[in-house]
Amino acid sequence: MTETDNTLDPAFEAAYQAAQKSLSEGGIPIGAALARGGKVIASGHNERVQHGDPIAHGEMSALRAAGRQTSYRDTTLYTTLAPCAMCTGTIIQFKIPRVVVGEAETFPGEFDLLRSRGVEVVVLDDPRCVDMMRTFQEEHPELWAEDIAE
Amino acid sequence: MTETDNTLDPAFEAAYQAAQKSLSEGGIPIGAALARGGKVIASGHNERVQHGDPIAHGEMSALRAAGRQTSYRDTTLYTTLAPCAMCTGTIIQFKIPRVVVGEAETFPGEFDLLRSRGVEVVVLDDPRCVDMMRTFQEEHPELWAEDIAE
Numbered sequence: 001m002t003e004t005d006n007t008l009d010p011a012f013e014a015a016y017q018a019a020q021k022s023l024s025e026g027g028i029p030i031g032a033a034l035a036r037g038g039k040v041i042a043s044g045h046n047e048r049v050q051h052g053d054p055i056a057h058g059e060m061s062a063l064r065a066a067g068r069q070t071s072y073r074d075t076t077l078y079t080t081l082a083p084c085a086m087c088t089g090t091i092i093q094f095k096i097p098r099v100v101v102g103e104a105e106t107f108p109g110e111f112d113l114l115r116s117r118g119v120e121v122v123v124l125d126d127p128r129c130v131d132m133m134r135t136f137q138e139e140h141p142e143l144w145a146e147d148i149a150e
Numbered sequence: 151m152t153e154t155d156n157t158l159d160p161a162f163e164a165a166y167q168a169a170q171k172s173l174s175e176g177g178i179p180i181g182a183a184l185a186r187g188g189k190v191i192a193s194g195h196n197e198r199v200q201h202g203d204p205i206a207h208g209e210m211s212a213l214r215a216a217g218r219q220t221s222y223r224d225t226t227l228y229t230t231l232a233p234c235a236m237c238t239g240t241i242i243q244f245k246i247p248r249v250v251v252g253e254a255e256t257f258p259g260e261f262d263l264l265r266s267r268g269v270e271v272v273v274l275d276d277p278r279c280v281d282m283m284r285t286f287q288e289e290h291p292e293l294w295a296e297d298i299a300e
Contacts, residue, residue: 054218149222
């Protein structure tokens with residue numbers, strides 16, 4: 001099943017709301033959602049601050065929340081920010097065929113690696129996501145550096 | 151700091167014992183340990199069965215258990231089985247410079263990707279690890295297929 005443009009928004013909004021929730025908790029504002037046929041299976045956000053969990057990037061938290069799945073071949077992963085190498089490797093490993101990304105201005109991610117393994121990458125250039133991350137990076141440079149291991 | 155051959159074993163044994171613990175719990179027998187200067191920081195094992203957590207491969211569980219680290223540049227990750235794309239992406243993202251792998255006979259992992267990003271990969275060819283995984287794969291083919299999304 002393939003999402004059409006009409007069904008993209010609710011799943012992306014779930015990712016964006018998860019990022020906003022994390023921000024409101026004092027956490028890193030990156031959120032994600034896994035959807036199948038336009039329906040959100042699960043969403044999640046970065047949990048480094050909330051749970052001291054370095055592997056809990058937004059995408060990873062959404063996949064954890066989705067639990068055990070027989071297959072991801074008919075899913076799309078939505079995320080507010082371009083996926084890092086960890087999340088990229090996970091998308092490849094789980095054979096998720098399509099990723100919808102809020103923005104890649106404040107962090108480039110690993111689009112070349114994703115595409116080299118056949119993953120479709122859609123970038124929304126959502127200004128809300130750019131503003132959210134830029135503000136966070138300016139206000140918490142040490143936390144941002146820690147999250148990307150710099 | 152660099153581990154010498156003398157200090158490799160205790161950290162690898164921690165990974166192996168974590169895999170054995172998972173096996174004894176009815177889980178997937180893959181374990182890992184993160185070490186710094188020969189000292190184990192944390193170990194972990196696959197938790198797909200135990201906690202219904204698809205992102206909790208052995209390496210990921212060890213990294214989660216290690217909690218927030220300022221840097222991984224002086225660490226080595228030990229794992230009983232060749233790292234999949236998820237764990238490979240995580241090693242790259244976390245800038246872990248060195249990975250010691252029990253075996254790559256029963257699963258090839260992503261050594262080319264690891265090495266292309268400058269990660270040193272050491273393979274021990276440990277027959278205990280090969281036996282452990284081969285037996286598991288033969289006895290639980292559906293669980294193994296699920297864990298590697300096949």
